[in-house]
Amino acid sequence: MTTDLPRGRAARSRRRLHAPLPAAAFAVLLGLSYATPVHAAVAEEEPPQLTVAAASRGVLQTGSSLTATLTITNPADEPLEGSSARLQLGRTPLADRDALHDWLEGPDPEVELTPVGSGPADDIAPGETDTVGITVAADHTALAGLQPGVYPLRAQYGEASADTVVVVPQAAAQPVGLVMPITAPVADRGLLDADRLAQLTGTDGVLTAQLDAAAGSEAILAIDPAIPAAIRALGETAPVSAVQWLDRLMLAPNDRFALQFGDADVAAQLQAGLTAPLQPLSLEGYLPPEPAEPDPTPTPTESPASTGDEDQDGLDLDELLDIGDDPGSVYWPVPGHATAAVIDGLHAADPEAVTLTPSTATAQGAELAGVAAAGVTAGGGAALVYDGSASAALDEVAKARDEGERATAAAAAAAELWFAGRDVGGAPVLVALDRATPALAAAADETTGEAPVDLEAQLDEALDVVTLSSAVEAQSLSDLLDAQRRRIAPAENAPSDVRTTFVKEIGDSEQRVAHTATVLETPDVLTGLVRAEALQALGVGWEQRADEWQDALGAFRQRTRERANAVGIQDPTPVNLVSAGADLPVWVRNDLPYPVTVTLHADPQDLRLDVADEKTVTIQPSSSTTVQMPVEARVGSGNVDIELTLLSPTGEVIGPRQTVEVAVRADWERIGIGILVVLVVGLIGTGIVRTILRRRRTTAAAARETDPDDAPEAQDAGDAPDADAPDGADAAVTDPQKTETHPDA
Numbered sequence: 001m002t003t004d005l006p007r008g009r010a011a012r013s014r015r016r017l018h019a020p021l022p023a024a025a026f027a028v029l030l031g032l033s034y035a036t037p038v039h040a041a042v043a044e045e046e047p048p049q050l051t052v053a054a055a056s057r058g059v060l061q062t063g064s065s066l067t068a069t070l071t072i073t074n075p076a077d078e079p080l081e082g083s084s085a086r087l088q089l090g091r092t093p094l095a096d097r098d099a100l101h102d103w104l105e106g107p108d109p110e111v112e113l114t115p116v117g118s119g120p121a122d123d124i125a126p127g128e129t130d131t132v133g134i135t136v137a138a139d140h141t142a143l144a145g146l147q148p149g150v151y152p153l154r155a156q157y158g159e160a161s162a163d164t165v166v167v168v169p170q171a172a173a174q175p176v177g178l179v180m181p182i183t184a185p186v187a188d189r190g191l192l193d194a195d196r197l198a199q200l201t202g203t204d205g206v207l208t209a210q211l212d213a214a215a216g217s218e219a220i221l222a223i224d225p226a227i228p229a230a231i232r233a234l235g236e237t238a239p240v241s242a243v244q245w246l247d248r249l250m251l252a253p254n255d256r257f258a259l260q261f262g263d264a265d266v267a268a269q270l271q272a273g274l275t276a277p278l279q280p281l282s283l284e285g286y287l288p289p290e291p292a293e294p295d296p297t298p299t300p301t302e303s304p305a306s307t308g309d310e311d312q313d314g315l316d317l318d319e320l321l322d323i324g325d326d327p328g329s330v331y332w333p334v335p336g337h338a339t340a341a342v343i344d345g346l347h348a349a350d351p352e353a354v355t356l357t358p359s360t361a362t363a364q365g366a367e368l369a370g371v372a373a374a375g376v377t378a379g380g381g382a383a384l385v386y387d388g389s390a391s392a393a394l395d396e397v398a399k400a401r402d403e404g405e406r407a408t409a410a411a412a413a414a415a416e417l418w419f420a421g422r423d424v425g426g427a428p429v430l431v432a433l434d435r436a437t438p439a440l441a442a443a444a445d446e447t448t449g450e451a452p453v454d455l456e457a458q459l460d461e462a463l464d465v466v467t468l469s470s471a472v473e474a475q476s477l478s479d480l481l482d483a484q485r486r487r488i489a490p491a492e493n494a495p496s497d498v499r500t501t502f503v504k505e506i507g508d509s510e511q512r513v514a515h516t517a518t519v520l521e522t523p524d525v526l527t528g529l530v531r532a533e534a535l536q537a538l539g540v541g542w543e544q545r546a547d548e549w550q551d552a553l554g555a556f557r558q559r560t561r562e563r564a565n566a567v568g569i570q571d572p573t574p575v576n577l578v579s580a581g582a583d584l585p586v587w588v589r590n591d592l593p594y595p596v597t598v599t600l601h602a603d604p605q606d607l608r609l610d611v612a613d614e615k616t617v618t619i620q621p622s623s624s625t626t627v628q629m630p631v632e633a634r635v636g637s638g639n640v641d642i643e644l645t646l647l648s649p650t651g652e653v654i655g656p657r658q659t660v661e662v663a664v665r666a667d668w669e670r671i672g673i674g675i676l677v678v679l680v681v682g683l684i685g686t687g688i689v690r691t692i693l694r695r696r697r698t699t700a701a702a703a704r705e706t707d708p709d710d711a712p713e714a715q716d717a718g719d720a721p722d723a724d725a726p727d728g729a730d731a732a733v734t735d736p737q738k739t740e741t742h743p744d745a
Helices: 007-018 021-033 035-041 097-105 194-200 206-214 226-237 240-251 266-271 304-314 317-321 340-349 388-399 403-424 455-467 477-482 497-517 524-537 540-544 546-564 666-706
Strands: 049-054 066-073 084-089 114-120 129-136 149-157 160-168 174-182 220-223 256-258 354-358 374-376 382-386 429-432 472-474 567-569 575-577 581-590 596-604 609-611 614-619 623-633 638-647 658-664
Touching: 049 149, 049 160, 049 403, 066 084, 066 114, 066 149, 066 160, 084 129, 097 160, 097 403, 114 129, 149 403, 160 403, 174 206, 174 403, 174 455, 174 477, 194 206, 194 226, 194 240, 206 240, 206 455, 226 240, 226 317, 226 524, 266 340, 266 497, 340 354, 340 382, 382 429, 388 403, 388 429, 388 455, 403 429, 403 455, 455 472, 497 524, 497 546, 524 546, 540 546, 567 596, 567 638, 581 596, 581 614, 581 638, 581 658, 596 609, 596 623, 609 638, 614 623
Parallel strands: 174 220, 174 429, 174 472, 220 256, 354 382, 575 658
Antiparallel strands: 049 066, 066 129, 084 114, 084 149, 149 160, 374 382, 567 581, 581 623, 596 614, 596 638, 609 623, 638 658
C-alpha cells in the first residue's frame, strides 16, 4: 500500500487511528452484553383477533337498524387494554361476485367506507374473549337510501380489522330451494352392520346430527336408500337407536328424493356404456339367519311353498329401500360430471329423469353467473341446476367450528344468494350442501361415527341461511320441478377413467359370481351382495379419498374371486382299486355361507372301469363333504383316469374339472381268491383225514382194553373182521409176517 503523505505525517495519522481502538472494542463488548435484554424489551405483542357478524345473517331490510357483533380475542400473554371498537359501512354496493370474493379475502384500500358507529371494549385477560355490540339506527344517514345490493362492512379494534357484508334484499323475496343430503360415511360393504348403525344413529352420531338439523326446516332431503334398507334388513336385531332414527325420518314432513343406492355415481355408469343406472338386485344376503323353530316337525299347513311365499313377502326390495314420499327419477352425479350426454342418456332411459348439476358445470354459469334452477338441455334432458358458488358458501357455514366464523360465512352465503337471484331475474334458485360436507367434512370421527358436539349447530346455521331468511322464499321440490325450464349447455368434462373402468369390471364380476350362484336355491342371494357392494364402491363420497378408494376396490375384487371359486372339487389323490367294486371318495368344498346343491359327474377314460355317472348332494354352509362314487372294475388291470365334473342344478360347470388316477388291480382279487380256496380246501381235507385216523386209533385202543387175549398184537381199524363175511370164514390177516397161504390155494 502506498501513500502521498510524508512519512512523519503518515505515522501520526496511524497513531491517531489506533488510539481509540481499545475504547471502541470495550464499547462493542459492552453493547453485546446488553443486546439480548434490549431486544426482549422491544418484542412486539401478538395483536388481538377480531370477527364481526351482522344481525339476521347479514340481511338488512329497508328501514331497519343495523346491528353488528364484534368478537375480540386476546391471544397474547399480557392483558389487552380496553379500547374503542369501530364499525364502517360502504355505501357503494359490490358489483359482482368477484368483487365480493376480493372484499372477503382481504382488505381492499379502494373501497370507500363511512364510519357508522363505535362501542367500548373492556380489558381482556390473556386467552379470553369479549364481545362488543354496535347498533346503527335506522335513520342514520349512512343507511338512508340504500338500494338492494351487497354492501361492504368493516369492524376495527386497534390494529385488528375484520370484513363482512350486509345484504339489502329486493322487495320481493327470492325463491330458493335447498337440498340437504342424508348420507352415511362411505362403506366398502353393501349395507351397514348393526354396530355401525348404532354408532351413526346414537346421540352423537352423524346421521342423528343430520336429521336433527333437518327437523323443522324446509330443506329437501336427498336420502341414500341404503341406510333405511340396512335398518330394515336387520329386523329385530337392529339397534334401538337406528329403529327410532328411521321412524323419525319416515315421519318428517320434508320433501325428499332417493339418491342411487349407496349414493353411487350415475355419470360414470352412463359414461362406461350402460344404457341405464344399475339398481340393487337383492338384499336377502344381508338378512340375519332365522331363529330355529322350537318344534322341527313340520305341520300339514307348514309346507315349504307357503314358507317361501311368506319369506318373499318380507324381503320385498322396494319395501327395504323405501324412503317415504319420493317422486323418483332424480339423479345426482358427481358434481361436474353431468355432461349433456349423461343428462340426455338418463332422459332416454327414463323420460321422467331429472339430473342435479352445479351451475359452474354449465356454460351459463361458468363465469360465476347465476343460473335458474329448472334447466333443459338441447337434447331434452331435464336438470335441476344448483348455484355452485352459493352452495360452496353454505358448505363453509357447515364446516365452520367457531360461532363467529359461522356468522361471517352465513353473511357471505346470503350475499351469494342475492347475486344469484339478481342474475336469474326472480326465477327459482337452487342450492345444495355437498354430500361430504354435512357429516364428514365437519371432521367427524369415522372410526366411531361420532360427530363433533356442534355438528348439529353447524348444519342448522347453514340451513337457516335459506329457510329462516326474510329475503328468501323456500321452495319445495315440486315447485322446482314445475318451474319454467331454461336452456342450459352442460360443460363437456372428461369422464373419470378409473370410475368408468371399474363400472366395466362390475359386469364381469357379476357374471363370474352368478355362474357360481346357480348352486344356490336363490341365486340372487349371492349376486345381490356383489351388486350392492359395487354400488357402494361407486359412492360419490370416495371422490375426495382416492387412496382409500383404491383399497376398497381391491377388497371388492378379492371378494369377487373368492365367491366365484367358493364351490369346487378338492384336489384328488391317486386311488388303488384291488377289488372288483368299491366306493371312490371325492371331497367337495363349499366356502359360501349358504347350503348348495351340486351334482358330481364321473367319466372314466378307459373301459376297464365302470363308474356311476353322477351323484347329487347338498353341502352345508362353510364345510366340505365326501361324495362316494361307486366304482366297478371290468376286465384287466392298469391305471385309469376318471374325470370329475361338478355341475349346478342348471347344468353349469362349477369350478375346474379334476382328474383322479385309479390303479386297477382286479386280477389280484381272482388270484387271491383261488389261492385262498385251495388253502381252505387243503386245510379242510387234512383236518378230515386226521380226524378219521384219530377215531380209528381210539377204537382199536378201546378193543384191546376190553379183551386183551383175543386182541391181535397189533391191530388197527383196518384189521377188523368184515361184518359181511359168512360164519366160519377166515378173516384176512393184515400183518404180512403172520399171513399164511392156504394149502389148496
